Amino acid sequence: MVDLIAERPFMLTFILLAFAVASAYGWMQTGKRAGLIIAGIFLLLIPIGIYVEKIWVTDRESLVDSILQVAEALQANDHERVFQFIDPDAEPAIQSAKAELPRFHFDRAQVNMGGFRKFEIRSDLQPPEAIVDFTINVTVSMKDKSHTNAQVPRRLIVKFRKSGDIWRALEYTHLPVIGDPDGMSPNGGRPPTF
Numbered sequence: 088m089v090d091l092i093a094e095r096p097f098m099l100t101f102i103l104l105a106f107a108v109a110s111a112y113g114w115m116q117t118g119k120r121a122g123l124i125i126a127g128i129f130l131l132l133i134p135i136g137i138y139v140e141k142i143w144v145t146d147r148e149s150l151v152d153s154i155l156q157v158a159e160a161l162q163a164n165d166h167e168r169v170f171q172f173i174d175p176d177a178e179p180a181i182q183s184a185k186a187e188l189p190r191f192h193f194d195r196a197q198v199n200m201g202g203f204r205k206f207e208i209r210s211d212l213q214p215p216e217a218i219v220d221f222t223i224n225v226t227v228s229m230k231d232k233s234h235t236n237a238q239v240p241r242r243l244i245v246k247f248r249k250s251g252d253i254w255r256a257l258e259y260t261h262l263p264v265i266g267d268p269d270g271m272s273p274n275g276g277r278p279p280t281f
Contacts (some may be wrong), residue, residue, distance in 0.1 A: 092136065092139060092140065092143070093139070093140055093143045093144075093145045093148075094145055094147065094148065095140075096136060096140040098134050099137075099140070100136065100137065103129050103130075103132050103133050103136065104129070104130075104133065106125075106126075106129045106135075106143070107126045107127075107129035107130045108126075110122050110123075110125040110126035110129060111123065111126040113125075114118045115276060116128060117215065129248065133244075134260060139150050146197075146208050146210065146215060146217070146249070147206065147208065149249075149252060149253075149254060150206075150208070150217055150219065150247060150254045151200075151221045153247070153253060153254040154198055154219065154221070154245075154256075155198060156172065157169055157172045158196040158197065158198050158223060159196075160172075161193050161196035161225070162193050162194070162195055162196040162197075164183070164192060164193055165185075166185075166188045166189065169184065169188065170184060170185070171255075172253070172255055172256060173255055173256045174248055174250065174255040174256060174257050175255075176257075177255075177256065177257045177258065178257060179258070180256055180257060180258055183259075183273045183274070184242045185258075187273065189230070190229060190230055190231070191227050191228070191229060192227065192228045192230060192231065193225055193226070193227050193231075194226040194227070194228070194236065195224070195225060195226035196222060196223060196224075197223065197224045197225075198222075198223050199221065199222040199223065199240075202221050202222035203219065203220070203221045204220040204221065204222075204242075205218060205219065205220035205244075206219055206220075206221075207219075209281060212281075214248055214249045214250065215248070215249045216247060216248050216249070216257070216281060217246070217247045217249075218244065218245070218246050218247075218278075218279060218280070218281065219243075219244070219245050219247065220242065220243070220244045220278070221240055221242070221243055222238070222240055222241070222242055222243070222264055223240070223243055224238070224239050224240045224241075225238075225240075226239075226240050227239060227243065240264045241261045241262070241263070241264065242261060242262050242263065243259060243261045244259065244260050244261075244262075244278040244279060245258070245259040246258040246259070246279035246280075246281075257279070258274070258278070258279035259273070259279065260272055260273050260274045260275075260276050260277060260278060261273070262276045
């Protein structure tokens with residue numbers, strides 16, 4: 088229900104509108120005023136539902152926002168900003184990113200919003216953690232000039248921990264979209280787990 092209210096305003100609007108139409112139809116068939124009043128209430132709930140959706144940021148929306156901000160930082164080659172999205176206690180992830188990122192120059196980093204394979208948030212943990220498996224498309228050149236403007240889709244599997252309102256990476260790996268890990272995959276391509 089929370090998902091419906093907070094993340095799917097069009098579906099909520101459609102449901103409320105359907106109830107309003109059904110109530111109005113009931114009023115027209117019976118002539119009872121209660122049907123008209125109920126239809127009016129459902130119609131009033133539509134803008135309220137849209138307003139609630141706009142101000143209510145769910146963990147999923149916050150996590151997607153963090154992922155998109157990291158992609159923007161990658162595209163800008165702003166490594167320090169990328170490092171801000173890694174949990175300060177996640178030393179292996181920090182070391183891996185500091186070893187990897189300086190080797191590349193990114194011209195484009197775009198998250199495939201339809202490419203989330205797994206999106207699991209564990210709100211029962213304190214602080215909450217999540218594992219997200221998604222695809223990012225990058226146009227990248229290696230600093231040693233061995234590859235230039237290569238368009239590469241990569242599958243990223245990232246474990247996050249919520250820190251305040253920001254989700255920070257604890258562990259990550261990336262690998263080809265299809266197939267086994269390759270020589271570029273950190274941690275041997277081993278995906279993070281809870």
